[in-house]
Amino acid sequence: MKLKPDLGEDVEIDMSPMIDMVFLLLIFFLVAASVVKVEKVPVEIPQAVYAKVPENTTGRFEITVTEAGGIFVNTTPVTLDELKALLVPEIEANPDLKVMFRADAGVKYSVNEKVMAACAEVGANDLIFNAFEKDAFTR
Numbered sequence: 810m811k812l813k814p815d816l817g818e819d820v821e822i823d824m825s826p827m828i829d830m831v832f833l834l835l836i837f838f839l840v841a842a843s844v845v846k847v848e849k850v851p852v853e854i855p856q857a858v859y860a861k862v863p864e865n866t867t868g869r870f871e872i873t874v875t876e877a878g879g880i881f882v883n884t885t886p887v888t889l890d891e892l893k894a895l896l897v898p899e900i901e902a903n904p905d906l907k908v909m910f911r912a913d914a915g916v917k918y919s920v921n922e923k924v925m926a927a928c929a930e931v932g933a934n935d936l937i938f939n940a941f942e943k944d945a946f947t948r
Contacts, residue, residue, distance in 0.1 A: 850881045855914035856943035869909040870899055876915040889927045896931045911939045
């Protein structure tokens with residue numbers, strides 16, 4: 810009667826099914842990531858000489874002002890009072906809330922000023938303005 814296994818045999822694990830699964834998962838996530846699209850209100854972003862690309866844009870409250878003076882939170886049109894009402898719970902949940910401000914290049918400053926004042930009234934003081942970098946040597 811043989812109770813002990815023969816220690817001379819090497820057990821091998823076939824790695825090819827695992828490699829196949831890793832490649833399938835990789836392809837799935839690449840395809841899934843390309844399908845997800847973030848919709849934004851179309852505006853012509855102004856250019857600035859000292860514009861910088863932010864390192865992290867996640868978790869920002871996005872406000873867009875169109876050339877016609879329309880105010881949008883993400884893609885939803887709002888009034889100034891509705892904007893304040895939407896900002897209050899966001900600020901209560903995150904006192905360090907960063908507001909990303911996208912204004913069309915043709916928007917008058919008075920419209921932007923009203924939106925910035927509405928943000929300040931409810932305590933949203935960290936505004937980040939979208940702008941494209943402009944070459945300093947061109948006019």
